[in-house]
Amino acid sequence: MSRFWSETTRNITPYVPGEQPRDKIRIKLNTNENPYPPSPGVLACLRELANEDLRLYPDPDSRELCETVADYYGLSAEQVFPGNGSDEVLAFLFQTFFGPDDLIAFPDVTYSFYPVYARLYGIPYREIPVREDFSIDFSGYPGEAKGILFANPNAPTGLYIPPAEIEALLRARPDTLIVVDEAYVDFGNQSVVPLVKKYDNLLVVQTLSKSRALAGMRIGLAMGHPELIEGLNRIKNSFNSYTMDRLAQAAAICAFRDDAYYREINGRIIRERERFKETLRGMGIPCTDSKSNFVFASLPGLKGPDALRLLREQGILVRNFAGNPRIADWLRITIGTKEDMDRVVEAVKKIMER
Amino acid sequence: MSRFWSETTRNITPYVPGEQPRDKIRIKLNTNENPYPPSPGVLACLRELANEDLRLYPDPDSRELCETVADYYGLSAEQVFPGNGSDEVLAFLFQTFFGPDDLIAFPDVTYSFYPVYARLYGIPYREIPVREDFSIDFSGYPGEAKGILFANPNAPTGLYIPPAEIEALLRARPDTLIVVDEAYVDFGNQSVVPLVKKYDNLLVVQTLSKSRALAGMRIGLAMGHPELIEGLNRIKNSFNSYTMDRLAQAAAICAFRDDAYYREINGRIIRERERFKETLRGMGIPCTDSKSNFVFASLPGLKGPDALRLLREQGILVRNFAGNPRIADWLRITIGTKEDMDRVVEAVKKIMER
Structure with a gap:
């Protein structure tokens, strides 16, 4: 801390955005980016x-x-x-x-x-x-x-x-x-x-x-x-x-x-989201009825930060909000391509089978 | 004003940047842009x-x-x-x-x-x-x-x-x-x-x-x-x-x-600035010893806003700060290319000869 900091600067707790990883993450599903390129x-x-x-x-x-x-x-x-x-x-x-x-x-x-x-x-x-x-x-x-x-x-x-x-x-x-x-x-x-x-x-x-x-x-x-x-x-x-x-x-x-292009790629994301939600539910994993480009799910029997770590060990980065007790055991998983989500399903299966 | 404005919003007087003209200005010397392109x-x-x-x-x-x-x-x-x-x-x-x-x-x-x-x-x-x-x-x-x-x-x-x-x-x-x-x-x-x-x-x-x-x-x-x-x-x-x-x-x-490129173009601006200051002084026009990419000058016998207008009528846009009484009669003229500054000198001559 510097003696020049204002009271606001001293007291604030800055927002922490989702990590932009520098290490070898194969699938980055932590900041709700679009898996498809700009038009x-x-x-x-x-x-x-x-x-x-x-x-x-x-x-x-x-x-x-x-x-x-x-x-x-x-x-x-x-x-x-x-x-x-x-x-x-x-x-x-x-x-x-x-x-x-x-x-x-x-x-x-x-x-x-x-x-x-x-x-x-x-x-x-x-x-x-x-x-x-x-x-x-x-x-x-x-x-x-x-x-x-x-x-x-x-x-x-x-x-x-x-x-x-x-x-x-x-x-x-x-x-x-x-x-x-x-x-x-x-x-x-x-x-x-x-x-x-x-x-x-x-x-x-x-x-x-x-x-x-x-x-x-x-x-x-x-x-x-x-x-x-x-x-x-x-x-x-x-x-x-x-x-x-x-x-x-x-x-x-x-x-x-370029609206037509974006409607097309976002249509793909919507379809993949619905398929992914259904797959998770079929595996007995609770998830909300998300209408976004992410799915919000909770792996049964696992603390949120542990679930995050176990996915990361398999090269998959998602997001957990451990700071908020109401959602500490939930994961926010961005919808990627079909291939990305297939890998996530595989990784989740492995975790659930332990 | 909206009933939703905060006290700060109600009381503030925003900064007004130099105009980005949409009409036919031939020479834009009002916002201290570099006359040369990026490297x-x-x-x-x-x-x-x-x-x-x-x-x-x-x-x-x-x-x-x-x-x-x-x-x-x-x-x-x-x-x-x-x-x-x-x-x-x-x-x-x-x-x-x-x-x-x-x-x-x-x-x-x-x-x-x-x-x-x-x-x-x-x-x-x-x-x-x-x-x-x-x-x-x-x-x-x-x-x-x-x-x-x-x-x-x-x-x-x-x-x-x-x-x-x-x-x-x-x-x-x-x-x-x-x-x-x-x-x-x-x-x-x-x-x-x-x-x-x-x-x-x-x-x-x-x-x-x-x-x-x-x-x-x-x-x-x-x-x-x-x-x-x-x-x-x-x-x-x-x-x-x-x-x-x-x-x-x-x-x-x-x-x-790309430092070498920038040293070269800024060297040109410095030389042109010195030449322009000398020319103005030779015409009896007071200007400060600017070490920047602009010259600060006052056309004798002219109010600042009038000088601004007379230059604009000749297609040259410069800046005047009429809101500050200490410098209300001064003009800030960005240094452009040699050709730009030759035209400014011609325009100033015309104004001074009226």
């Missing part, structure tokens, strides 16, 4: 734009990207905010909408970065227990909360809430900002983005890291009422004039144009 | 890495980049912090080292983003007047300041302070964090980075946007004592797990390896 159009566009124009600053407003996303979803560009990964978008929204006098609430099982942001900005928060089956029970959320946040499908459970239930929440709580983190929505679910036109208390966050196979380019989005987006821009423009580099903006634009 | 090695590396690996997250610690920069400067990787542009690095350092109970001080003429950061994080600050000739007078800085920040060469004056004077400050104020923003140091000046090994109260910020012609890729750096760097990483890892995408990290690494 050929995205890669061609990046190669073309790796040119002398990189000496120039990017468009600070990412105008063309905002327009592309707006077209895709039937919004206006003023309803779109892009950022350097959805993590950055989330950080900005915590600071844009909440302060030390506000209360925010989120499930006790969800993306574990939320409490880190709250502590970073000194925002009081309450973690509301999910039900025994991990489903979110909105009736337990405090009336005074200025914000409610959750991922849908939720992380790391994969459980999905249909738009009608979220719309009921938006209507019941018009003065609460409802933030829906749709990082995993494209794996066969319906987005609530269309509700943005109807409710000024809805902010939807998305990422191009998962369904658009661009984790390496760091692209996130928020969509909401123009006044919410204007707020995000005020904070962003007080933090970093240009959050998205030229190549990230271009990759994002091309990815939204 | 061929950087572009080749970007084209090669625009491949299927972009589906994977980048290394969150940018380890190879830290090692490359450390090698370049004779530091250890633990003394290097990379970020998504030096704007992001600056934002992080404001939050990492200062809080509402600390006072920070910087010149009243310097990078105009500093007061925006201070307000974003609620850090009290004092702007200390530079001398009549725009030079920084460290004797006027309050003893209780926990931090002193300045750009060297300073922006937008271009005035340079040699390392010996900064070392005297580091020694005189061992409990003040001295932040030296070296965005423009590579244009013929000596960096204070070597002093990082000797003083734990020094943090040096750099960017690859200017001297390495990579404004479009958003790459910034901080260098300092390992405990200062650790503090920055605590805040960064509580904000965004992966601030630098795969291509930005790769571009930065290649740029540090």
Whole structure:
């Protein structure tokens, strides 16, 4: 510790992302990356734009990207905010909408970065227990909360809430900002983005890291009422004039144009997810009904960290959240290719047969 | 304004970066971009890495980049912090080292983003007047300041302070964090980075946007004592797990390896800057002795915004800071190619002959 650290720096416990292994992991299923490459159009566009124009600053407003996303979803560009990964978008929204006098609430099982942001900005928060089956029970959320946040499908459970239930929440709580983190929505679910036109208390966050196979380019989005987006821009423009580099903006634009390619690869992931869930259940292994690009499962009779280790010994890296007692014995297993998942099944069989 | 905006969002006045024009500007000299392209090695590396690996997250610690920069400067990787542009690095350092109970001080003429950061994080600050000739007078800085920040060469004056004077400050104020923003140091000046090994109260910020012609890729750096760097990483890892995408990290690494190329193009800029200053002085136009990749000049008898407009009418975009009364009548003119500067001289001549 340095004598120069601020109080925030001294007290914070940073988020720890899934490992990017340097050793010999044969199958990396720990950070929900897409097993398929970005579209050929995205890669061609990046190669073309790796040119002398990189000496120039990017468009600070990412105008063309905002327009592309707006077209895709039937919004206006003023309803779109892009950022350097959805993590950055989330950080900005915590600071844009909440302060030390506000209360925010989120499930006790969800993306574990939320409490880190709250502590970073000194925002009081309450973690509301999910039900025994991990489903979110909105009736337990405090009336005074200025914000409610959750991922849908939720992380790391994969459980999905249909738009009608979220719309009921938006209507019941018009003065609460409802933030829906749709990082995993494209794996066969319906987005609530269309509700943005109807409710000024809805902010939807998305990422191009998962369904658009661009984790390496760091692209996130928020969509909401123009006044919410204007707020995000005020904070962003007080933090970093240009959050998205030229190549990230271009990759994002091309990815939204190559929709057919992405529907095809994500269709494969959805089919593989359903097959994998069925196989696990057939082996007597409990898993949630995940609608994401991962499966959430618990190997009977094994502590989570032990299960993690036994898989790693067979060259397979998955994720365990030992820090949260409610899910300490569960594993989050990213859906890879059919070959990847066949190997996982083999490895799990070996472990269960010991 | 939305009823959901936090107090910070309501009260902040965002920084306004130099315009990225969409109309017909023939010569863009308003944001200190390099007139020459990134090195061929950087572009080749970007084209090669625009491949299927972009589906994977980048290394969150940018380890190879830290090692490359450390090698370049004779530091250890633990003394290097990379970020998504030096704007992001600056934002992080404001939050990492200062809080509402600390006072920070910087010149009243310097990078105009500093007061925006201070307000974003609620850090009290004092702007200390530079001398009549725009030079920084460290004797006027309050003893209780926990931090002193300045750009060297300073922006937008271009005035340079040699390392010996900064070392005297580091020694005189061992409990003040001295932040030296070296965005423009590579244009013929000596960096204070070597002093990082000797003083734990020094943090040096750099960017690859200017001297390495990579404004479009958003790459910034901080260098300092390992405990200062650790503090920055605590805040960064509580904000965004992966601030630098795969291509930005790769571009930065290649740029540090292609040093000969960059020395050559920046040598051209330095020669052109000296020639341009001499020409302006020969025309009776006051300008500072800028050691940066811009010249700071004041057209006699003209208000700054009028001078800006008259140049723009001739297709030349430069920068004026009308918001700061001390420099309202001055123009910051980026050094472009010899042909660019010849045209600027012609345009200025026309204006002066009216």
